[in-house]
Amino acid sequence: MLNNKSILITGGTGSFGKAFVRTVLQRYPDIKRLVIFSRDELKQYDMAQEFSDTKYTGIRYFIGDVRDEARLRRALEGIDIVIHAAALKQVPAAEYNPFECIKTNVLGAQNLIEACLDSKVQRVVALSTDKAAAPINLYGATKLCSDKLFVAANNIKGSRDIRFSVVRYGNVMGSRGSVIPFFLDKRASGVLPITDAAMTRFNISLQEGVDMVLWSIEHALGGEVLVPKIPSYRITDVAEAIGPECARPVIGVRPGEKIHEEMITASDSFNTVDIGKYYAILPMGARYSIQDYCQQMGGVPVAPGFSYDSGTNEHFLTAAELRELIQIHVDPHHSVE
Structure with a gap:
């Protein structure tokens, strides 16, 4: 699928970027070019220690910011596929510096869309987040x-052979700033602070996120927001898995935080299709109808009023299952043994 193709990934030095690069190089040794586009020279240097351009002749490291459209245009020369993973993601930082977040996450997205439309890029997959569904923080x-910009980009592509799609998933197990590494670090203190005993989260591994993006490159028709079917966990079960003997004081929900993660709202249900491993939220006014999409993708429309959130999910991980997954997907020095 990707052999002899040229790929660019924005935000390529982040957790997802490194996992994506590792997977692509393993599965597609004949890839033509893989461009890591990010603004942090130190992270690029560190990443190059594992993925050097001498060992992997197709890899390239581009210093650049999605806020700089001219630099994006230069980086996109000869690129076939773009993965957009660059974003400012810290909720408190976004609340304190709102326009900086807007400049990267909104204006940067539009810069990339414009540059892709003026190049020969054929596929664009943008990474989203559960926090984009009924958002309560900036x-x-x-x-x-x-998400709306990437979906709507399909309306202005004209006769160009390009498709824009979005993948939306929730909490990545072990990602920086998330609860599992936080609890692992706090375990030695004997105290695991709980924001709310009722809190739940979706759970997806980094590799599952990478596989979903690769699936969307090959199969997405353009304009859909893809959502994976994944299990949930209770925050109390995470605490039990990591520090069963630790105290668990309840400290209250932080500003901008939800009790349950949402990925599909009831308002989305009228345009949502179940396609097996994933749900697809289809755009209004698309070039294809829901019936056409279902026929081509082998899907069925969800029931009116359907919603998908971590609190009402059918599949919850137990503390024992979480303990096993943490040992598989989190760094060895964070062993829960």
Whole structure:
């Protein structure tokens, strides 16, 4: 699928970017070019220690910011596929610096769209977040705007052979700033602070996120927001898995935080299709109807009023299952043994 193709990934030095690059190089050794586009020279240097351009002759490291459209245009020369993973993601930082978040997450998204439309790019997959569904913080609002921009880009592509799609998933197990590494670090203190005992989250591994993006490159028709079917966990079960003997004081929900993660709202249900491993939220006014999409993708429309959130999910991980997954997907020095 990707052999002899040229790929660019924005935000390529992040957790997803490194996992994506590792997977692509393993599965597609004949890839033509893989461009890591990011603004952090130190992270690029560190990443190059694992993925050097001498060992992997097709890899390239581009210093650049999605806020700089001219630099994006230069980086996109000869590129076939774009993965957009660049974003400002920290909720408190976005609340304190709102327009900086807007400049990267919204204006940066539009810069990339414009540059892709003026190049020979054929596939664009943008990473979204559960926080873009019924957003209650600025970060979520900017990602909803970004999603809308990428979906609407299909309306202005004209006769160009290009498709824009979005993948939306929730909490990545072990990602920086998330609860699992936080609890692992706090375990030695004997105290695991709980924001709310009722809190739940979706759970997806980094590799599952990468596989979903690769699936969308090959199969997405353009304009859909793809959502994976994944299990949930209770925050109390995470605490039990990591520190069963630790105290668990309840400290209250932080500003901009939800009790349950949402990925599909009831308002989305009228345009949502179940396609097996994923749900697809289809755009209004698309070039294809829901019936056409279902026929081509082998899907069925969800029931009116359907919603998908971590609190009402059918599949919850147990503390024992979480403990096993943490040992598989989190760094060895964070062993829960």
